Amino acid sequence: MTDNSKPLDPQKIPRHVAIIMDGNGRWAQRRGFHRVRGHVAGAESVRVVTRLARQLGISYLTLFAFSEENWQRPGMEIRVLMALLRRYLHRELSEMRDNQIALKAIGDLSQLPEAVQRDLEQTIAATAAGARMDLTLALSYGGRSEIVHAVQSLAREVAAGLLTPEDIDAARFARHLYTAGMPDPDLIIRTSGEYRLSNFLLWQSAYTELYVTETLWPDFRENEFLTALEIYQQRQRRFGLTQEQIEALNGKEPRD
Numbered sequence: 358m359t360d361n362s363k364p365l366d367p368q369k370i371p372r373h374v375a376i377i378m379d380g381n382g383r384w385a386q387r388r389g390f391h392r393v394r395g396h397v398a399g400a401e402s403v404r405v406v407t408r409l410a411r412q413l414g415i416s417y418l419t420l421f422a423f424s425e426e427n428w429q430r431p432g433m434e435i436r437v438l439m440a441l442l443r444r445y446l447h448r449e450l451s452e453m454r455d456n457q458i459a460l461k462a463i464g465d466l467s468q469l470p471e472a473v474q475r476d477l478e479q480t481i482a483a484t485a486a487g488a489r490m491d492l493t494l495a496l497s498y499g500g501r502s503e504i505v506h507a508v509q510s511l512a513r514e515v516a517a518g519l520l521t522p523e524d525i526d527a528a529r530f531a532r533h534l535y536t537a538g539m540p541d542p543d544l545i546i547r548t549s550g551e552y553r554l555s556n557f558l559l560w561q562s563a564y565t566e567l568y569v570t571e572t573l574w575p576d577f578r579e580n581e582f583l584t585a586l587e588i589y590q591q592r593q594r595r596f597g598l599t600q601e602q603i604e605a606l607n608g609k610e611p612r613d
């Protein structure tokens with residue numbers, strides 16, 4: 358519960374929350390620090406938000422940790438981000454295991470440095486039994502590339518005579534995305550006040566509620582997360598139906 362606010366409704370906890378973690382650089386620069394200090398503070402927000410998501414019963418938490426476009430950043434910043442990611446994986450392994458959190462990764466992981474790929478593989482394997490929450494890191498991830506990759510994979514199946522073009526529908530298409538098997542996000546949070554998706558989960562966000570806060574990612578901690586969830590709970594999700602149709606469903610979500 359945040360100050361002056363109602364407690365969260367346990368019946369309306371989103372199943373899948375995805376976050377565009379933005380504003381690390383600005384957070385640091387406003388304090389006269391180098392940008393990388395913002396990433397260090399941002400890694401702490403990752404810990405805090407993951408722990409709270411797990412406590413609240415969120416089943417899927419997906420974090421946009423490194424985009425395809427981020428490869429164009431200065432080499433030193435990329436190296437720091439990769440080192441922070443490795444440190445995070447080492448430090449959080451026991452907490453993930455103790456809390457039944459399964460680590461996953463989406464994106465073009467083959468682009469990551471070998472040491473990062475190895476640590477990721479090891480952490481994914483070591484946490485695979487975690488049944489309470491999937492923590493998915495989007496790394497070297499781009500939504501358009503993900504869609505192109507899915508199209509290529511389906512085209513190969515058609516060319517091999519395993520499918521006809523008419524066999525392709527939205528459900529089959531989704532099974533060829535990196536997120537196969539995951540529900541679409543109910544809520545996407547973006548920090549630092551930019552109103553855009555920046556190539557994140559483009560297919561999956563068709564009906565997702567969006568929440569943008571001015572708060573910079575390193576300042577996004579328990580209270581900010583709870584506020585985002587309260588605002589989500591006040592939204593009415595209609596999935597293209599009328600108000601009357603929604604009421605007739607009696608609290609059930611139309612796409613269940």
Ligand code: FPP
Nearest residue numbers: 378379380381382383396399400422441445
């Ligand atoms: C955006 O801030 C953030 C990133 C590009 C990277 C996110 C990384 C972390 C939160 C830390 C490490 C991650 C893990 C999973 C431990 P920005 O640099 O674009 O900020 P700016 O827009 O203010 O420049």
